[in-house]
Amino acid sequence: MNIVLLDARQTQSALWSITSKRQIEHLKTHVDIQVGDTLRVGIREAKRYLTEIVSISEHAIQIKPIQEESVPTKLPVTLIVALPRPKVLRRLIMDSVTLGVNKIILIHSYRVDKSYWQSPFLQQLEHYVTLGLEQAGDTVAPKIEVYKRFKPFVEDILPTLISAEQPAYVAHPYVEQSMPSGINHPCSIVIGPEGGFIPYEIDLLIKNGCHALSLGNRIIRTETVIPYVLGRLFSTC
Amino acid sequence: MNIVLLDARQTQSALWSITSKRQIEHLKTHVDIQVGDTLRVGIREAKRYLTEIVSISEHAIQIKPIQEESVPTKLPVTLIVALPRPKVLRRLIMDSVTLGVNKIILIHSYRVDKSYWQSPFLQQLEHYVTLGLEQAGDTVAPKIEVYKRFKPFVEDILPTLISAEQPAYVAHPYVEQSMPSGINHPCSIVIGPEGGFIPYEIDLLIKNGCHALSLGNRIIRTETVIPYVLGRLFSTC
Numbered sequence: 163m164n165i166v167l168l169d170a171r172q173t174q175s176a177l178w179s180i181t182s183k184r185q186i187e188h189l190k191t192h193v194d195i196q197v198g199d200t201l202r203v204g205i206r207e208a209k210r211y212l213t214e215i216v217s218i219s220e221h222a223i224q225i226k227p228i229q230e231e232s233v234p235t236k237l238p239v240t241l242i243v244a245l246p247r248p249k250v251l252r253r254l255i256m257d258s259v260t261l262g263v264n265k266i267i268l269i270h271s272y273r274v275d276k277s278y279w280q281s282p283f284l285q286q287l288e289h290y291v292t293l294g295l296e297q298a299g300d301t302v303a304p305k306i307e308v309y310k311r312f313k314p315f316v317e318d319i320l321p322t323l324i325s326a327e328q329p330a331y332v333a334h335p336y337v338e339q340s341m342p343s344g345i346n347h348p349c350s351i352v353i354g355p356e357g358g359f360i361p362y363e364i365d366l367l368i369k370n371g372c373h374a375l376s377l378g379n380r381i382i383r384t385e386t387v388i389p390y391v392l393g394r395l396f397s398t399c
Numbered sequence: 400m401n402i403v404l405l406d407a408r409q410t411q412s413a414l415w416s417i418t419s420k421r422q423i424e425h426l427k428t429h430v431d432i433q434v435g436d437t438l439r440v441g442i443r444e445a446k447r448y449l450t451e452i453v454s455i456s457e458h459a460i461q462i463k464p465i466q467e468e469s470v471p472t473k474l475p476v477t478l479i480v481a482l483p484r485p486k487v488l489r490r491l492i493m494d495s496v497t498l499g500v501n502k503i504i505l506i507h508s509y510r511v512d513k514s515y516w517q518s519p520f521l522q523q524l525e526h527y528v529t530l531g532l533e534q535a536g537d538t539v540a541p542k543i544e545v546y547k548r549f550k551p552f553v554e555d556i557l558p559t560l561i562s563a564e565q566p567a568y569v570a571h572p573y574v575e576q577s578m579p580s581g582i583n584h585p586c587s588i589v590i591g592p593e594g595g596f597i598p599y600e601i602d603l604l605i606k607n608g609c610h611a612l613s614l615g616n617r618i619i620r621t622e623t624v625i626p627y628v629l630g631r632l633f634s635t636c
Binding site: 234343382392393 | 401469471494497498499534535536537578580581615616617618619620623624625626627628629630631634
């Protein structure tokens with residue numbers, strides 16, 4: 163937690179209040195905060211501030227803003243991922259948010275176990291978004307969309323995300339052409355499930371405007387490939 | 400598991416034997432192997448083969464090699480990391496191995512909790528190396544070294560790893576210059592602990608030849624920053 167994320171309603175008076183049990187516990191246990199310390203705080207969907215701790219009690223920490231700080235910019239990327247198993251999903255959401263992904267789309271695919279769609283984690287994505295934002299020092303949540311049917315998504319939604327200025331890349335091990343690096347334009351990245359997309363799916367993705375590109379001849383897990391490909395594509399910051 | 404890694408002694412006769420309980424269980428449960436199927440197999444520190452399954456019993460799977468395959472090349476990078484907490488260490492080793500890191504050095508640092516050095520995981524690194532190799536389809540384990548004292552490592556060992564052709568970069572949030580991207584030369588990367596290196600440590604690293612470079616203004620966890628920085632540095636493959 164590198165900033166404490168507050169709702170706007172917690173910052174209406176001159177002194178702001180941190181009241182979340184999770185945040186208070188973290189600040190007391192891991193940061194060992196004291197009155198007079200400075201603390202970085204972000205307001206959801208708004209600005210970030212350096213604040214000073216004014217009082218600490220059992221159920222609330224009061225702070226006053228000292229100065230505004232800049233919020234990190236987002237990467238101009240839409241990440242389209244076949245729904246992974248719940249443990250991986252949790253990490254994937256946190257990491258994507260931390261790294262500044264602008265929009266996350268979770269889709270079905272042949273090799274996605276149907277039980278994954280029943281996972282309680284899917285109802286708790288907002289919590290993991292918060293953790294990712296607090297890690298990065300960001301205040302703006304990415305949009306998250308969910309499509310439980312592959313074909314309608316690829317045929318009806320995906321083409322609306324693609325243009326000459328905003329291509330879509332699908333990571334695929336069996337092609338010659340390599341994933342670009344250091345691009346400075348928006349794009350979508352499509353990442354398959356464990357075991358990969360089936361040939362029908364790859365064909366449909368290509369038919370609907372995706373470039374199938376290789377990341378080399380190592381097979382990389384979903385949760386690892388996401389930071390790897392983001393580092394590769396957006397290395398200009 | 401995208402290849403099954405065998406010791407050379409398991410591949411001495413015309414038919415090779417898979418006898419590890421872990422590997423057999425994985426192949427039966429997750430891959431649902433049948434006699435006649437092909438299977439990718441690597442021999443530790445040696446070649447990789449496409450094989451055919453000849454027989455399946457409770458305690459052994461017999462295979463015969465069909466054709467040799469190429470082993471992925473390593474990234475020319477030495478990854479120097481402040482020892483993270485055990486759970487992160489496990490992931491870090493697997494991911495670094497999967498992505499092809501050539502050498503991993505674990506070091507102490509002021510913000511490394513001393514208890515981390517007592518973790519049983521430190522005695523099981525070889526297991527996580529194996530999992531990383533089997534994920535990537537690689538057969539060659541990276542060298543792993545451990546230095547429990549920061550200053551002697553930085554003053555005596557680190558300079559021997561640095562040359563004009565092989566620079567060392569330390570990821571540091573408070574500098575102007577950015578981490579390079581798409582380099583095609585060997586290098587070392589130094590990654591600090593949770594909370595970062597202390598100023599004394601950064602100064603000592605710089606004094607001993609490291610370039611302190613920024614990865615942008617987001618604060619990224621150790622386990623996420625490693626694939627991110629590898630993707631950024633080595634994007635030519």
